[in-house]
Amino acid sequence: MDKKEFRLLIKYCFLKGKNTVEAETWLDADFPDTSSGKSTIKDRYVKFRRGEMSTEVGERSGRPKEIVINENI
Template sequence: MDKKEFRELIKYCFMKGKNTVEVKTWLDAEFPATATGKSTIKDSKFRRGEMSTEDGERSGCPKEVVTDKNI
């Protein structure tokens, strides 16, 4: 599973009223080889009321795209 899918599962669990320990236990049981870490769940933005599963804007250098013009 990719990051976005795990975010959606974490969001679902928080909307169902589960706490971080319950979410981690459930993810470990369902996806033992690929479950996210405890800190990812603990620092989840869903606990703060944000409901977007997309990556937010970050400061810093933008990624450069290689195009025919750049080469």
């Protein structure tokens, strides 16, 4: 299972009214092959409570994806 699918399952738990402990228990029981961390579930719940319902990963600041070299210019 990829990360986007896992984020969708966390969103499903949130919308069903489960708390983070219930969500973690359900995910561990029904999807044992996923590596669900408590912090991941809690972070997603915080974002959902703020109204950020997207399951996409936002852009981050830092190193660019492409390196600028003379061949690229």
